[in-house]
Amino acid sequence: MSLRHALLGLLSQGPASGYDLLKTFDVSLANVWPATQSQVYAELGRLASAGMVEVSAQGPRGRKEYAVTEAGRAELRHWLTQTDPGPLSRRSEMLLRVFFLGEVSPEQAHDYLRRQAELGEERIRRLAPLREMVSTMDDSLSIYGSLALEWGMRFSALQRDWALWAEKEIERLPEHRRCEQPNTETERT
Amino acid sequence: MSLRHALLGLLSQGPASGYDLLKTFDVSLANVWPATQSQVYAELGRLASAGMVEVSAQGPRGRKEYAVTEAGRAELRHWLTQTDPGPLSRRSEMLLRVFFLGEVSPEQAHDYLRRQAELGEERIRRLAPLREMVSTMDDSLSIYGSLALEWGMRFSALQRDWALWAEKEIERLPEHRRCEQPNTETERT
DNA sequence: CCAAACATGTAACATGTTACATGATTGC
DNA sequence: GCAATCATGTAACATGTTACATGTTTGG
Incomplete structure (x- = not known):
């Protein structure tokens, strides 16, 4: 379930909309943790339900800007320090x-x-x-x-x-x- | 859909049952293309339906030994020479x-x-x-x-x-x- | 006789991809 | 006005994991 942490990580750099995040995925994370549009919007919804992010502002065109909550930050830090990534994602x-x-x-x-x-x-x-x-x-x-x-x-x-x-x-x-x-x-x- | 090709590859070394193949996955291919029991049996069924493998012998305990067919071999060779693997499976x-x-x-x-x-x-x-x-x-x-x-x-x-x-x-x-x-x-x- | 190994299969769930569907705003 | 970009969402499908369910044979 690491897409979740990728989103928390990006949002911890500052609030952003799904659309913004998607661009970041295409640019920065493309080679490390690619994600599709469907995935991002769906996971943002789940994160909001779980109280790890919240809508911090609304813009034109239904734009929803999300910000990470303290619970979200805690989850991110936990994931980062709970070291051992599920073994390298082998399969080549x-x-x-x-x-x-x-x-x-x-x-x-x-x-x-x-x-x-x-x-x-x-x-x-x-x-x-x-x-x-x-x-x-x-x-x-x-x-x-x-x-x-x-x-x-x-x-x-x-x-x-x-x-x-x-x-x-x-x-x-x-x-x-x-x-x-x-x-x-x-x-x- | 590379599990299919892994199975064809293993069977091209000689006939084997799902159970045999599974052991090979655990030993040889574990670090390159892991597969679970469910996956192996399911895919063998699909390969048989597609005429790429066939039951070459039956043993005790319902054991079914599969052998690759000429169609299967063709598919394997095609996959091997149709170079370019879908880009390295990134996501780390x-x-x-x-x-x-x-x-x-x-x-x-x-x-x-x-x-x-x-x-x-x-x-x-x-x-x-x-x-x-x-x-x-x-x-x-x-x-x-x-x-x-x-x-x-x-x-x-x-x-x-x-x-x-x-x-x-x-x-x-x-x-x-x-x-x-x-x-x-x-x-x- | 009984445990270990042999042997196959199904179901529920998680994750990820592709395609579809829709609409608003901005800039030219 | 109209094309590009912004913006969000759903549905169908493919793949992979875990757990459940079942039964047979061999060897000690």
Whole structure:
């Protein structure tokens, strides 16, 4: 139930509407905890019912600005200090595929890993410019957000380096068994 | 819908029952694509309806052994070569918390990062012995599985190193603003 | 004989995604 | 006036988790 805490966290930086929060999700939290519009509005409603946020102002177009309550702040702090995040949210489609790379030709396996290396590299290039951007801001979110950004950079480098290593690794595989069907990815439904 | 492909992948190593597959999930795939019993049996049913697997033998206790069909193999290969995994499954509770570390005291933030470093270290120690184990086996799953294992080792090291770096980073934060409430994590509902 | 392991399945619930539906205000 | 943006909400569906429910075989 961490969307709840994401919302409490954002609101603890100051009051905002669902619409505002949504934009923050798209910008700051997109790579860490994405959320859809439906989710945000629904959860805001639940948080209000639970007394963790309250409507602090109303604007045009039915705009409702929410502010976190003391109960909400307490919940946020509790979540933050009650350390141990439910174990890293594992489940990697990328790695799952690796397990079954023996089902395709060595060339295809090679291509797959090469592609993963490229994706890592691309991600690095995509994140790099953000570094400069956040360094010019100084709200609490950006400061700590830049730690998350650094994580993303390191993670992307890991992906790239690991994929390049793995590529070489399968090359020197004690003769490639399993060459029954050299290539059978042609037409499909 | 990758559970489907995980099952096809496992069955392509040889026929197995839901019960067998479940054990494989607990052992090999646990860190990459966990699945529950309910999920496995349900998906096997769907795969059978779709003609991607078929019951190849029946055993005692109602045991049904499934084998992948040619259609299933085609689907698996398609999935493997149709590269680009739906972007890395992001969503990290660990990083989400980092964003809001400004809400707790510097000491608590420090403790949090230190704990993350420890968890990384622990994970390294937990994975290390597996390395030896897989090197003695030689089925396709283990060979490629060891690539995934290496990824896990590198990932854990990343977590540890990053957390240690981040810990130092917040230490030298241009004076800690936000010291309204030094510590308010006491009793709770 | 009885416990452990084998073996399968269903139901209730939580979470997340996509698409639909609606309307008000602002700026040009 | 009209398009873009602001703004909120609901419904249908997919996926995943937990708990319940049941029965068989093997080995000691």
